[in-house]
Amino acid sequence: MTTWVIGDLHGCLEPLERLLHALRYDPASDRLWFTGDLANRGPEPLQTMRYVRDLGDSAITVLGNHDLHLLAVIHGVRKPSPKDTFDRVLAAHDRDELEHWLRRRPLMHTDKALGATLVHAGIHPHWTLAEARRHARELEEILPTRRFERFVRRLYGDTPARPAVGLDKHDRRRLSVNVFTRMRYCTRGGALDFDCSGPPATAPARLVPWYRVPGRRPLGTRLLFGHWSSHPGMSPSDVLPLDRGCVWGGALVAHALESGETVSVRCR
Secondary structure (H helix, E strand, O other): OOEEEEOOOOOOHHHHHHHHHHHOOOOOOOEEEEOOOOOOOOOOHHHHHHHHHHOHHHEEEOOOHHHHHHHHHHOOOOOOOOOOOOHHHHHOOOHHHHHHHHOOOOOEEEEOOOOEEEEOOOOOOOOOHHHHHHHHHHHHHHOOOOOHHHHHHOOOOOOOOOOOOOOOHHHHHHHHHHHHHOOOEEEOOOOEEOOOOOOHHHOOOOEEEHHHOOOOOOOOOEEEEOOOOOOOOOOOOOEEEOEEOHHHOOEEEEEEOOOOOEEEEEOO
């Protein structure tokens, strides 16, 4: 049995099928973890969502910022962007089934036996793993309920920039969503900053990747994430970025948790 962690799909089903063929993926024994952002920007968002959903218990996917954006559009809270490509999802006969399934995906998944944790963007450098789990669970308890629409109406914004004692529930939840699904850079003091999205070599001196913030709390787990398509590859360590920009003509990557093997296919 192999657990393969796969980077952001963004509606690119054909590269996923080629990648699984290269992995000799066996759904009877292997498991797939996806870093989120299943749909949007790519050519086959509807087919990609259906494919991952139909994998059932053999696959785990965490929610990304594009997944939450799709849910907000479905619920009429946000309008589609000109760059969105999920029109066919919105018009699909099984849209409600897909929406129901998507709202029940986690923000964070940890496997203690494998010593690995999956998120879309990251975990705040000031959080312990237990604190991150608590913040994720608070969001996951809201997503499937009738409170979701009220929650998503207060979801968007770049503030607050860092965790603090006494944040009201709306600010706390918005911060959690931004950490789990949007974070790339922080100041050295741990304040989220969304002005820069390029690779670390191009960032201004005042910013560092979230995992380089001085005093980052040890998590006691290996962290695998996507979201950052411009991030160069890194040697396996306590953090491993897996988005290689498939939708932009890069590559789709799979990393085996048990062996450390990495396999990729080029994307058109």
